[in-house]
Amino acid sequence: MLSFPNSDHSFTQETLLLRITNRIRQSLELQEILTTTVAEVRAYLGTDRVKVYQFQPDGHGIVIAESLSSDRLPSLLGLHFPADDIPPYARELFVRARQRSVVDLSTHAIGISPLNCPETGDLIDQTDIRYRPVDPCHQEYLMAMGVQSSVVVPIVLEGEAAGPYHPPSLQPPNQLWGLLVSHHAEPRSVSETELQFIQAVVDQVEVVIAQSILLDHVRAQAHQESNINQVTALLQTSPMVNWQDVLQAAASSLEADGRLYLVASEQLPTESPREIYTIGEQPALLDSIQQRSIEENLLWQ
Structure with a gap:
């Protein structure tokens, strides 16, 4: 088994998380932020590929940011994947339980670590990774891509960040915006500490995405108001x-x-x-x- 670098150095993790946070706050452009994030996370984990997978309105997904360490795994940047790749029950668990998964094909096991209670959606204290046999279809899917181990952490937008167009009396539902995924061409183990670190990065990314969405709406509103003023001026001049x-x-x-x-x-x-x-x-x-x-x-x- 390969071990992750820095796995026993909490100070290094805190320093790296602070560096990632500072770097992503230096930019208002979401694409630049995501590109920085995948590069930093992959460098920390030492894996072959880290990507951000964004869900589209019709359910399919696109890889919109990616960092590769070598030619051991092909680039997936810009590729579209059908909605059926991630079934509805898995998406529901991503949203309700913030369920993270760790797959090790050498042991044919998948580790599950929810942040929230699947029944209530409330935050739970459990932080350990519970392993069970990996589904054969999921195993075959990863092997077809040349992947022997993976880590998947959902990117979920809460409340108002999930969408601006809701009646004030209704709390908008949480939205599964995307996934942060790490792939490696060899088997490797993942500790709870590393998973918590990745989650901390995703927490920062979720805040930035919500701010980016708000910024886009502000820009769109300003553009619309400018055009309205232009039409009004043409009618009155x-x-x-x-x-x-x-x-x-x-x-x-x-x-x-x-x-x-x-x-x-x-x-x-x-x-x-x-x-x-x-x-x-x-x-x-x-x-x-x-x-x-x-x-x-x-x-x-």
Whole structure:
């Protein structure tokens, strides 16, 4: 068996954790933070690969950050993995129990170490790793990737960090954002101390991800307000509004195609009975000969 470096040096762990925390706080860009995190964790563990696996809205996952030590394991960076790779019951345990797993294929065992009680979701004092036989399908999956040992720690966002769009009266559910995974091409043992260290790193990463999500929303809101102000200015600067410019600004704000249909009236006189302004892809005409637009459909009106 290979042993992890620094496994008996709590001072070294504390120093490294402080260094990782300081480095990830020096940047506001999530990708840079995750790249730094996987590099630091892999250097500490001495494993062949450490990656961050992010879940997508449809359930599948993407490796968005990775650190490799050699050519013993191939790069998975940017690869997509189907949702079926991680079944629903495993995802539920990741969220409710913050369940961490340690696999050693030399002993055909998987170690389970939950942070929370699987039934209640409350924090528990248990910190030891409980081993049981590893599922043959999971064993075959790892072997197919050339992996003999692995450590998986879930990245879970709590409460408001899981999503900003919830009624104030409802507590938003926790969200399984992703996984921090360490792979090694040879069998190796993992101590509770090392697992606690990885968990401490993940705790910091969860805070940074929540802050990054908030920052993205603030930036998006500022961008939207800027575009609204631009449209408002175009409507108020002149009695003769340039409707094409207004549509362009509105479409840009929504990052979409645009269509503006104006009908002549006493309040809005035009040189023709109707005016149409368009940007991007448009619906087909109702009648190409008479040039009847979709807005002239009775059901539409």
